[in-house]
Amino acid sequence: MSNLEDDPSLDDLLAPSHRARLVQLLSTLSGADVELVEDPDESVSPLEFNLDTLGWLKTTLPKERHRAAIQLFELFLLYAGKYRLAANLHLDVTEASYVELQQRNAALQASEARYKKLSEQLQQQVEEQVKVIEKAQQQLYESARLRAVGQLAAGVAHEVNTPLGYIGSNLAVAGDYLDEIEAKLSLDDDLAIVFEDFRALLGESRSGAQRIAGIVLDLRTFSNIDQAEFTSCDLNALLTTACHLLQAEHHQTLSIKSHLSELPELEGHPAKLSQAFYNVLDNAAKAIDGEGVINVESRFRDGVWEINIEDNGCGMPEEVMARVFEPFFTTRSVGAGTGLGLSVARDILTAHRGSVLLRSHPGQGTCVTLCFRLD
CATH class of the missing domain: 3.30.1370 (Ribosomal Protein S8; Chain: A, domain 1)
Structure with a gap:
């Protein structure tokens, strides 16, 4: 028209x-x-x-x-x-x-697109904040754990070392007294057996006191209560200490085989490195459940420190391996694990400019490699 x-x-x-x-x-x-x-x-x-x-x-x-x-x-x-x-x-x-x-x-569609984009941005911000909160919770948890271990070590060192010194000294003096009494007495066969048993008892007591002193020293080394900043670290010594503590926790029943090569010292935080080693070793111990072997190796080549901790336990399927570094993820029953072991170990390695490599197959065990590189 x-x-x-x-x-x-x-x-x-x-x-x-x-x-x-x-x-x-x-x-x-x-x-x-x-x-x-x-x-x-x-x-x-x-x-x-x-x-x-x-x-x-x-x-x-x-x-x-x-x-x-x-x-x-x-x-x-x-x-x-x-x-x-x-x-x-x-x-x-x-x-x-x-x-x-x-x-x-068109205006409604544009408004809907803006709100959708805003919603996506808000969702992303919420997810980022959740990750920040989870990481902060993780750090607080581990900081509290390290402080608790440090305080425990300090208390044990203070409360145990002094009476332990008395015990060691008294046992040595008791041994000397026993030698003097034996020299002055004419011993028949029965009395000689008593003296022999007495010396064995004193020897076992001295060995027990030395073992207690070693545990206290390992705790001090593990928590490193006298060192808060980066310093030169002997990785073999820290690794050995972590193995000793894990053995003590499992009443010396774990089978741990160590093959430690000579390593140059690494600048790092001893307490946190000890925590990383212990976390990986603890996972390996839970994987073998007292029936397998944990192999611990260390070596230095091409400017890289390598710590291999391998077990012949149950291993992990791919879907579990894809999530092992997620905070609070665990396949164990409630109360049997926090799900922070490998996550904390990876964060500690990252803070030391290192990395964590993981290899595992169901029924064939797991190998965790901790790598540190020169700057």
């Missing part, structure tokens, strides 16, 4: 079929010939709409009836024009509403 600002033509107002029908009806009503013509002559009258001539009407009617036919035709054109105007207005309003709806829809 034409624009409202255009001057309508006869075809715009009445379709050819409608014009033909109107001319036929006028002919029937008037009983005369009525015809629309394109070329004007003396026998025709103009059909006007809004002061514009749209065509000419030719009839055989008398002048007054001819004029009435013209007016009737123009009346039809007037109402056709009004209909056309209303239709155009409706179309324009509909198109404007459709354009407005499209704009609103």
